[in-house]
Amino acid sequence: MTPVVFVHGLWLHHTSWQPWVDQFREAGYDPVAPPWPGEPDTIEQARADPGPMGGFGVGEVADHYAEVIGGLGAKPVVVGHSFGGLITQVLLGRGLAAAGVAIDPAPIKGVLPLPVSSLRVASIALRNPANLKGTVALTPDQWRYGFTNTRTAHEATELYERCAMPSPGRPLFQAAFANFNPAAATKVDLLRADRGPLLVTAGGRDHTVAPAISRYTAKLHRRSPAVTAVKEFPDRDHSLAINSDWREVSDYVLAWLKQQGVS
Template structure:
């Protein structure tokens, strides 16, 4: 066991959504004495409506790569007085795994994480939910905005139509196809054999875009026996886990895990 002294948390946002979705999580952990940060990806500053209004001619966002996203968080972390606990959702989970691999985290939690290079996402539901974001046969100089129909399948399946619509309008923003494709390249590679700070995987039994089986394969790739790597599945969670009505069950689980290290 090892005690985590860090009182700083950096939240890493996933693709397709605004960083403002972390507000409840930030409030929760700040009430526990943590200082929290949830920066936007490059060129995604503003509310969901403000960022959507820049589509489709937001060429600056369209040029953003996975390396740009990782660098944004790495540069922030290097300004902090201590190594933070890093919590990332979806594509932000992948970025978190990269930052952890670089030795920048006191501990890390990946929530329904997009897997690093080498963990092949062959599940049909992943392909159905995510292939449009790669922008195959479309211009990389235009951003991709997830349609409401795709959002229903990929993020908010199982929720009421009213809740799905509210979540869409409050969270969904355009995405860089370059960044999305980067998750399938060597830019998304990590060394699974390398010793690392404590790492918790969270998976959702109802998640279509990052199914629990994909999370489990990601988790199982870590092989250093002296590093803490743990896995927890919430059977009723879809991909909108950060904003679900029972979000506090997730934050409480994470908090207790950190305290138990």
């Protein structure tokens, strides 16, 4: 069976992938959803003591997942959401993935659009330099704006209570200043011709990763002759991988992987 590695983004716990893990297993894959460095086993533990997660950046997280991949029997499909989508691209550029799916990914180095909504979400961490080494939590209102702006108030609250947790602030600083740093941790090998196929998704109403970021990300990857595809979900926000309509996204991903012969 083809292994699949799921990589979550900021403010979510690795167990948020469980519905995807179950579906991919039923589809014949061998999926895992490992935690980030320092991330505890449960979301309750992460909320109670987020300190051990503080200070980890994109490079450390990518290396952590590269180590996970090294313990598998074959190159996996890597599926990542938000900053997990950025990590997916780093791993794909290292030649470690058979295919990559970047769901509304955080911007890699070279992405130029900086929509106001995305800046507003990132500023939650950027306005306090102490967050570079610590963790950042979202208030219910910040979660509503950044993740669940298209959902009902009831679902937004339910998702916050079930899924939201503090996360390291360092990745947000790294992404924000990447285009001024030649050695940026968010730099991806965009020219690699032998990389696996890449699917980039865009949520048309995503405030955290506005669709312009996803479109520009795909544009950068088209410097390589390898397959790069884009799929926009026009009415989706940043919670598209965890909300009640998540199957629309996962079903599309499964169908795309089958088209690429990765099944």
